[in-house]
Amino acid sequence: SLVKHFPVQRGVVISRTVGQVRAVDDVSFDIARGETLALVGESGCGKSTTGRLVLRLIAPSGGSVQFKGQEIATASDEQMRAMRRHLQIIFQDPYASLNPRMTIGDILTEPMAVHGIGSPAERAERVKELLQVVGLLPEHARRYPHQFSGGQRQRIGIARALAVQPDLIVCDEPVSALDVSIQAQVVNLLQDLQKRFGLSYLFIAHDLAVVKHISDRVAVMYLGKLVEIADKKALYARPLHPYTQALLSAIPRPEPGLQRTRILLTGDVPSAMHPPSGCRFHTRCPHAQERCRSEEPALRDAGPGHRVACHFFETLPLPAGVAAVERQ
Numbered sequence: 065s066l067v068k069h070f071p072v073q074r075g076v077v078i079s080r081t082v083g084q085v086r087a088v089d090d091v092s093f094d095i096a097r098g099e100t101l102a103l104v105g106e107s108g109c110g111k112s113t114t115g116r117l118v119l120r121l122i123a124p125s126g127g128s129v130q131f132k133g134q135e136i137a138t139a140s141d142e143q144m145r146a147m148r149r150h151l152q153i154i155f156q157d158p159y160a161s162l163n164p165r166m167t168i169g170d171i172l173t174e175p176m177a178v179h180g181i182g183s184p185a186e187r188a189e190r191v192k193e194l195l196q197v198v199g200l201l202p203e204h205a206r207r208y209p210h211q212f213s214g215g216q217r218q219r220i221g222i223a224r225a226l227a228v229q230p231d232l233i234v235c236d237e238p239v240s241a242l243d244v245s246i247q248a249q250v251v252n253l254l255q256d257l258q259k260r261f262g263l264s265y266l267f268i269a270h271d272l273a274v275v276k277h278i279s280d281r282v283a284v285m286y287l288g289k290l291v292e293i294a295d296k297k298a299l300y301a302r303p304l305h306p307y308t309q310a311l312l313s314a315i316p317r318p319e320p321g322l323q324r325t326r327i328l329l330t331g332d333v334p335s336a337m338h339p340p341s342g343c344r345f346h347t348r349c350p351h352a353q354e355r356c357r358s359e360e361p362a363l364r365d366a367g368p369g370h371r372v373a374c375h376f377f378e379t380l381p382l383p384a385g386v387a388a389v390e391r392q
């Protein structure tokens with residue numbers, strides 16, 4: 065088979081302040097083998113930064129990022145090179161991430177060459193195999209990126225990530241730049257590949273609609289903080305953080321008569337560099353009280369595997385039309 069199966073332990077990711085930008089402040093989660101953890105939040109919340117920290121494309125200034133028990137944050141460059149083979153990324157813009165002067169064959173061969181995988185003949189064989197695995201044709205290897213549609217280019221980006229047999233792929237908004245009609249195809253492909261090769265995904269998205277089917281667990285971020293993390297079922301059926309409730313209320317429902325009450329957040333998104341005091345969400349939260357301005361809520365247990373950072377989650381009402389609809 066194309067991808068070997070590696071024993072993957074549960075990895076732990078704990079990252080802290082990144083350089084001068086307080087994009088990711090205190091984020092902690094783990095991802096199991098074959099699991100998809102969705103990381104969701106508005107732009108600027110630190111989700112892409114978190115994804116890049118996992119791959120050490122940017123260096124964390126503290127905290128811990130572990131992969132199969134090995135520390136990434138403090139690994140030497142040589143150790144990091146070896147680990148990179150198992151950690152890959154798929155970018156939001158499949159066009160910008162493919163070199164326009166390289167053929168698809170060269171684009172797919174490059175990561176194998178970098179990691180010393182296979183002979184030239186084996187790599188050429190594998191390029192054909194990779195193209196078929198992502199739903200393209202072996203003869204596409206001779207073409208250039210501009211000859212493909214957006215969806216096909218994202219398939220090429222996925223094939224490039226698969227070329228080195230990774231364990232974990234950070235999918236950084238992989239379908240946000242694609243037509244809605246193409247999005248489901250790419251998400252389905254990612255799901256098929258996950259089953260086939262036992263991949264783990266950190267799937268970054270800016271809304272809860274796109275990750276509803278692919279995720280096993282969902283982590284919601286706001287201004288560099290994790291505000292809620294739960295199994296998918298629990299998160300969609302019983303969203304406890306007011307920000308999660310607002311995100312969920314924004315998902316349109318196709319069925320007539322089952323409209324959610326949209327929770328509109330007022331106020332601009334504050335800067336992550338100068339986040340509000342206390343609960344960072346207090347400037348936009350419909351339930352904010354005096355305590356929220358001064359006291360930062362800790363992530364607290366709200367059920368098995370369910371953690372929420374809100375002082376009042378136990379007593380807040382579930383908004384109409386959000387959870388009720390999801391429970392059906």
Ligand code: SF4
Nearest residue numbers: 343346349356374375
């Ligand atoms: Fe809203 Fe206060 Fe809870 Fe923050 S702590 S989410 S401001 S109710």
Ligand code: MG
Nearest residue numbers: 107111112237
């Ligand atoms: Mg981003």
